[in-house]
Amino acid sequence: xxxxxxxxxxxxxxxxxxxxxxxxxxxxxxxxxxxxxxxxxxxxxxxxxxxxxxxxxxxxxxxxxxxxxxxxxxxxxxxxxxxxxxxxxxxxxxxxxxxxxxxxxxxxxxxxxx
Amino acid sequence: xxxxxxxxxxxxxxxxxxxxxxxxxxxxxxxxxxxxxxxxxxxxxxxxxxxxxxxxxxxxxxxxxxxxxxxxxxxxxxxxxxxxxxxxxxxxxxxxxxxxxxxxxxxxxxxxxx
Numbered sequence: 001x002x003x004x005x006x007x008x009x010x011x012x013x014x015x016x017x018x019x020x021x022x023x024x025x026x027x028x029x030x031x032x033x034x035x036x037x038x039x040x041x042x043x044x045x046x047x048x049x050x051x052x053x054x055x056x057x058x059x060x061x062x063x064x065x066x067x068x069x070x071x072x073x074x075x076x077x078x079x080x081x082x083x084x085x086x087x088x089x090x091x092x093x094x095x096x097x098x099x100x101x102x103x104x105x106x107x108x109x110x111x112x113x114x
Numbered sequence: 115x116x117x118x119x120x121x122x123x124x125x126x127x128x129x130x131x132x133x134x135x136x137x138x139x140x141x142x143x144x145x146x147x148x149x150x151x152x153x154x155x156x157x158x159x160x161x162x163x164x165x166x167x168x169x170x171x172x173x174x175x176x177x178x179x180x181x182x183x184x185x186x187x188x189x190x191x192x193x194x195x196x197x198x199x200x201x202x203x204x205x206x207x208x209x210x211x212x213x214x215x216x217x218x219x220x221x222x223x224x225x226x227x228x
C-alpha cells in the first residue's frame with residue numbers, strides 16, 4: 001500500500017508569495033494531521049481533520065495559515081502571505097481511529113521562505 | 115496538560131552495543147498509548163514501537179524494546195546490538211485513548227560510533 005504522499009518535497013519561495021502544500025492520506029484513514037517541525041519548537045500539531053472535517057485548528061499560528069480537506073484523499077495547507085519565519089518542515093500524517101493505530105507520516109515538505 | 119519529556123538531547127553508542135533512551139510523561143489519564151518514532155537524516159518519521167498503557171507486558175520489536183513503568187510514568191526505549199542505520203532522532207509520543215492528538219517530546223539525537 002502507498003503511504004502518505006506529500007508534495008512538493010522542497011519549496012523555495014520569496015516572502016509574500018502564496019505557498020500551497022499538498023497531502024494524500026493513506027486510503028481508508030479517517031484522520032489527517034498537519035505538523036510543523038522546527039529546531040526551536042520541535043514538532044507542532046497545526047490542525048487535524050476527521051472525515052474531512054476540521055476538528056482542532058488551535059495550533060494554526062495565525063490567519064495567514066489555512067487548511068482544507070475537500071475529500072477523503074486530498075488535503076492542502078496554504079500560507080498566504082508567506083514570511084521567512086514560516087520556514088520549516090511540514091508533515092502530513094494520517095491514521096485510522098481504532099485502538100493503538102499509530103499515525104503514519106509523509107516524507108514532509110521542506111519550506112524555505114527567502 | 116499532557117507533556118512528554120526526553121531528558122537526553124544527545125546520546126552516542128558504539129556499534130553492536132546497547133543503548134537506552136529515556137522518556138517520561140505527565141498525565142492524569144488511565145487509558146493512553148505511547149510511541150517511539152525514529153527520524154533519520156532523510157527526515158521520514160518512522161514508527162519504531164508502540165505500547166498500550168493497559169498492557170503490563172513491555173512491547174518488543176526485534177532489537178527494539180521498551181521499559182514501561184506506568185506508576186513512574188516512564189517509557190524508555192532500549193536498542194540492542196546497535197547498527198549504523200539506527201543513527202537518527204528519536205521521538206517519544208503520547209496519545210490519550212479515544213483521542214487523536216499526539217504529544218511529542220523534544221527528541222534525542224542518537225549517534226552510532228563504528
